[in-house]
Amino acid sequence: MKLLIIISGLLAFVSSKPCDTDGSNHELLMSLNKNLLRSLDGQEGLPNPSIHLALRLSNYHSLVKEADYLNKLKNELHNDIQNSLTSSQPVTGILALYSLALKSSCYDLNTITFTVGDKSEMLLTQLKTQMEQEKEHIAFSHRPLTNYYQYSLGVLALCVSSIRVNHHVIHKLIKAADDSHFRHGETESIDTYAMAGMALQCVKDSGFYVHNPAELDTALSKIKQKLLASRRADGHMGNEFSTGLAVQALLAMGSDVADCSASMEAMRTAARSNVYHNPMAISQTLPALQKKSYLTVKSKQCLNEDNSLVLEPTEPPVVVPSDTKVNVMVEVVTSSGATALYSVDVPKGSSLLEALDVLKTKSVGFTFELESSLWGPFLSTVNGEQARQSDRRYWHLSSDGTALTEGVNDFKIEAAQKITIKNTSY
Template sequence: MKMLFCVFAALFALTAANPCDSDHKSLLLRLNQELLRSTKNQESLPNPSVHIALRLSTQHDLKKESQYLNQLKTKFHEDIQSTLNNGKPVVGRLALYVMALRSSCHDLSSVSLLTGEKSEPLLTHLKKQMELEKEYMAFSHRPLTNFYQYSLGILALCVSGVRVSSHVSHKLTHAALHTHFKHGDSVSVDTLAMAGMALQCLKEAATPVKNKEELDEALTTIKQKIVDSQRADGHLGNEFSTGLAVQALLAMGSNVDECATSMKALWSDARKDSYHNAMAISQILPALQQRSYLHLKNKECLNEDDTLILDDVPVVLTSLPIVRVKVDVEVVKADGASVDYQIDVPSGSSLLESLMLLQQQQANFKFEKEDSLWGPFLSVINGEQARQTDRRYWHVASDGQGLTQGIKDYKIEAAQKITIKNTSY
């Protein structure tokens, strides 16, 4: 009898597991293909984070990946070089570039950057930038860029096998214990995750640190804060931080079962087709495959799969009647003065399209945007710049709720009030 029960249980387990497995496989394939397809876009700069995710994936198109690496080595390389020559902070992009090269097992010592008349290895530049960030932190208690990028810098040096100065790492350990990493009004789970991966890498590499106990304490604190950020629906932070948070928990030694609820939330997002932005997919895909950026450390690039094929995407033409929706746009300047505008837009328009329409229709509304790895970042409204150098930005909210997407990705589906406020951080 007992034997019969076991056979039934095993059969049930098999039938129950299979549909889920194949569902996950097809979702992974779709995301992997969408990421690979994004590399064909020649309009924006190649994105190192996309390359890293493609390289951490189990399925590959090796030829396309190597072509993309070449684009990074020309276009992205030049972009970093000109930012450095303009004296602007660039540590996050530099770190992602190093990690992208590492993900393809590229010889890092063969890549140099030219600043002024001087050519120096990429890793030397990254180390110098980290020193600048650290020195800035000594008197202002925060990095030149932000803690997310500071952590990326440490992570990139660490996965490349470069020793990180104990003064540099101590600043992050100290901040993890004594600073609240914030994004707007909420906890920045993305920053906690990146800091966790960076410090875990140092721990595993047995890098000399100022205080080993403090490093362990910082890791425990970060892990706890990430776990505490869990929402009722399983997300850690929001839809866009959960991928990095799961990567960090796995890297910090949690087993897959401990992350099951958050993983489930990610699978469910993927099934609902929530992720289209290539940057978002690039942060989620490794987590769905139970990998983290720490895997770059031991990546060997031997005997790799080469079976990823891009299907032609069928063009679906829908001719639904155009419904127009009313959008109130309120712009609140740094001095608190506000201006209101009204506009009718076709439902489904992006906020970017809506703002462009408003600009065409209203002579007293003008805006500018800057390119970033996440897409267009709203930078100037009616001539007023919310500059990161002044630690200000244009915060965007819909009906009082901060948007979790940028102006190009956020779609206007119903009448609402958009508030764009010059905010300090």
């Protein structure tokens, strides 16, 4: 299982006034909420705990649909995690998200168990075991078994459930933040800084890290600096799809209006332009726009919840293929540096996945295979060569030299361009 799955003085992150939104954006928030709810019906693959978490953190609910989705998580996702544990695959990130989703519904986590070998353990006990394995892997290889994003999720999930986290586990995350180890390929991972910020803020609030509180404050200050320094001229932090988590982290760390108002507006602008059409993207953006963060789960009580969210009937969109064809050059760069170049004409507006499917049917020697993730399908094998997470490799996608921020099913071909698919290490 994969999971796509990623600041000046010591007290700068503790401010008196939180990030804010104004009432004029109510309709936008309702639209995003309804789009996320609609995504449950047409969803392919396993249920997504991030979607459930966002729905539960929202101010408005459809409690019956949320309860139905919770049952899907407890059955389909639970069984998939169990299968991964049975085959000794690391599941830190998805297990952490699963526990956060359950807790957001005020579900008793002590009733959820997994069996490894002949031993049955509660979910949070299994998560602690996963975190110990991650910590040991850092000790001898200087990196987690999975990655620091999943590692941060694990710390956060344990912390919001009031489970005392091993101070050695926390120290590894603090040191990684101090040493700027939150990277994906050649770039810093703003998603990871954000998730680490929420995790360490939870640890600080809980008083779990008495070992060296000063170094915890220093790490939080550095994380905040990294997030603010990543802000672009248009207000987004990192890119359009990392801004939601970045704002969540700033909210969790108590940032004032000046720290995130521009980023809030950037997300609203992107939402109005339908940039967040991927349910996973909405699930990370909606909590931030409602002034919530994943830390909110810790105090959630599930009492007197609004149950007024009703989905109006909608006609399925009619997609008319464009008569305009655009040329796409596809360059494949293997791990050895060998390159192959292909050309294909596709209707304007096609997804990159559709373009690759057309190219594959042309029998020119181009082949690919997909794997699923919470963000949708991603390339796992191209022309017979794998780029596996277990080998810390992935297929990096770029258009005319600019890295894509969307996956193969979300990126649209609107003009002639050169797509480069490169086997890359991280």
